[in-house]
Amino acid sequence: MESFSFQQLRAYRTAAILLSLVLAVDAVARASYGAESSPHRHRQSESVAGRRWGGAFMEYAHGHVDARMDQQTKDERIVGGAKTNRTAFPYIVLLSILKDNDEFFCGGTLIDRQYVVTAAHCVLNSSVLVVPARSITVYAGSTLQKQGTKVGVNRVWSHPSFNFYANDVALLQLRSALRITPTVMPIKLAYDDTPLKDGSDLSISGWGSLSAGAGSVAANLQGATVNYLPNGCGRYKKPDYSEYVPSVMICAGCNAGRVDTCQGDSGGPLTTLSVSNGCPILAGLTSFGEGCADAGFPGVYTRLSSQVSWLEKQAGRVFRSQYAMAPPSTCDTCAGATKGKCGLAPGFNANACQIEGYLASAFVVRLKTCSKSATGASLPIEALFNPVSFGTFKPTGSVFFLRSQSEGSSTVNLGGVNVIVPLSGPVDFRNGTFYRSYWRTLWLPDADVPTRTCSNYYTYAAAYISSDKKFIQVSNTMRTTRSV
Ligand SMILES: *[C@@H]1O[C@H](CO)[C@@H](O)[C@H](O)[C@H]1NC(C)=O
Ligand SMILES: *[C@@H]1O[C@H](CO)[C@@H](O)[C@H](O)[C@H]1NC(C)=O
Numbered sequence: 001m002e003s004f005s006f007q008q009l010r011a012y013r014t015a016a017i018l019l020s021l022v023l024a025v026d027a028v029a030r031a032s033y034g035a036e037s038s039p040h041r042h043r044q045s046e047s048v049a050g051r052r053w054g055g056a057f058m059e060y061a062h063g064h065v066d067a068r069m070d071q072q073t074k075d076e077r078i079v080g081g082a083k084t085n086r087t088a089f090p091y092i093v094l095l096s097i098l099k100d101n102d103e104f105f106c107g108g109t110l111i112d113r114q115y116v117v118t119a120a121h122c123v124l125n126s127s128v129l130v131v132p133a134r135s136i137t138v139y140a141g142s143t144l145q146k147q148g149t150k151v152g153v154n155r156v157w158s159h160p161s162f163n164f165y166a167n168d169v170a171l172l173q174l175r176s177a178l179r180i181t182p183t184v185m186p187i188k189l190a191y192d193d194t195p196l197k198d199g200s201d202l203s204i205s206g207w208g209s210l211s212a213g214a215g216s217v218a219a220n221l222q223g224a225t226v227n228y229l230p231n232g233c234g235r236y237k238k239p240d241y242s243e244y245v246p247s248v249m250i251c252a253g254c255n256a257g258r259v260d261t262c263q264g265d266s267g268g269p270l271t272t273l274s275v276s277n278g279c280p281i282l283a284g285l286t287s288f289g290e291g292c293a294d295a296g297f298p299g300v301y302t303r304l305s306s307q308v309s310w311l312e313k314q315a316g317r318v319f320r321s322q323y324a325m326a327p328p329s330t331c332d333t334c335a336g337a338t339k340g341k342c343g344l345a346p347g348f349n350a351n352a353c354q355i356e357g358y359l360a361s362a363f364v365v366r367l368k369t370c371s372k373s374a375t376g377a378s379l380p381i382e383a384l385f386n387p388v389s390f391g392t393f394k395p396t397g398s399v400f401f402l403r404s405q406s407e408g409s410s411t412v413n414l415g416g417v418n419v420i421v422p423l424s425g426p427v428d429f430r431n432g433t434f435y436r437s438y439w440r441t442l443w444l445p446d447a448d449v450p451t452r453t454c455s456n457y458y459t460y461a462a463a464y465i466s467s468d469k470k471f472i473q474v475s476n477t478m479r480t481t482r483s484v
């Protein structure tokens with residue numbers, strides 16, 4: 001295997017772009033760029049990344065990619081899928097990204113009304129720098145390219161350890177929160193994907209590649225459902241799969257080929273059902289593959305369960321799903337788009353999904369001003385929903401207030417419901433008291449806190465559980481900045 005220095009790789013890459021602008025989307029969609037993090041820019045290690053990168057560009061230089069492009073007609077987007085509608089895939093968004101004066105397309109997934117997750121290689125330009133936020137436009141809610149609700153981007157985070165292709169993940173903060181509608185719904189990330197077994201069904205969607213240069217993209221959103229193939233990418237038949245790392249990647253496709261993601265689907269969602277049957281759960285992001293839909297060469301997806309903590313940390317929000325995955329196994333479309341028992345993707349309860357999205361964005365928790373008394377200090381904490389209702393859903397139920405000494409993750413049984421909370425170590429909790437429109441409790445200083453003040457000794461959070469116990473929403477963590 002030849003190896004290349006970073007500088008050489010940059011040269012190869014630049015050459016590829018200059019040589020064939022028509023191939024630009026192909027280059028961007030599946031080849032990846034070096035990694036730079038924002039706002040701190042670190043040059044990546046050159047070893048593995050360099051080989052992969054060099055390999056990709058040797059392909060360009062020798063024309064193999066041209067051959068692949070020739071095969072790629074306009075009908076090949078999500079290969080083997082079919083035109084779909086927004087109610088089946090309300091969480092996908094289209095990203096238009098200006099890089100080096102060309103327009104590129106990627107998929108993305110709404111994981112909150114104001115955040116989109118996509119692939120790192122989508123947001124890096126030919127100088128392997130993160131593109132400015134203003135170069136990215138997000139389109140939501142339409143099956144058509146560059147239609148629907150259009151929104152700009154405030155901030156871009158690209159994973160600092162992205163390295164051809166491990167950690168191929170980036171986060172975008174939108175300029176404004178999108179309204180949840182039947183065609184625009186955020187979904188949550190898989191926190192635990194161990195329910196995925198060989199053959200579990202995972203749905204893919206996207207607009208696919210440009211085949212003739214920037215601007216001529218697939219007209220309609222395509223969808224399909226493939227299988228989790230934990231042993232399908234580890235055979236290292238070709239150099240591309242030598243970069244497959246199961247702990248951070250998911251291998252999915254059809255054993256016989258025919259259905260797959262392809263160039264231009266990068267960054268888009270790989271989803272499965274949840275035990276809530278509300279929103280699907282986001283398990284992965286389209287990352288790379290050898291060819292498209294060839295038997296024995298499935299797609300490789302960023303494994304999001306390995307990225308949840310990084311994503312939550314960047315945004316200061318909780319993105320993990322509270323619900324376990326419930327992947328079906330009889331819904332794949334490997335035998336053809338019209339032969340899937342579940343349509344192009346298994347159905348879910350869209351109304352419940354809208355409520356889940358609403359709860360995530362409307363649950364507000366705040367630490368109030370600390371007050372001191374002879375017995376010590378007390379710290380009130382409040383939680384409410386803003387606005388108070390969503391459609392016919394009224395958020396009645398209980399709020400539990402929690403505290404511990406550190407952030408992290410643990411499962412706590414709150415009134416009979418297991419809730420994944422963003423705290424670690426021993427977690428104290430108590431049921432809040434409901435006043436007309438908010439829940440409240442008062443934390444008193446603990447014997448462990450000798451100063452009897454409101455210090456930042458504890459990390460606080462809150463969890464809402466609906467009366468019927470079907471809906472759970474956890475807040476992000478907070479600490480008091482006050483010390484009295
Ligand atoms: C949209 O897709 C879903 C799921 O495949 C299907 O049940 C529904 O009938 C479709 N709606 C329209 C208007 O085509
Ligand atoms: C890549 O992006 C960086 C930072 O946004 C920018 O300064 C640079 O000019 C871009 N490179 C090219 C080749 O346009």
Ligand SMILES: *[C@@H]1O[C@H](CO)[C@@H](O)[C@H](O)[C@H]1NC(C)=O
Pocket residue numbers: 398414415416431432433434
């Ligand atoms: C929490 O408190 C409310 C009253 O404030 C009560 O109705 C509810 O049952 C309590 N929940 C649990 C799980 O204890």
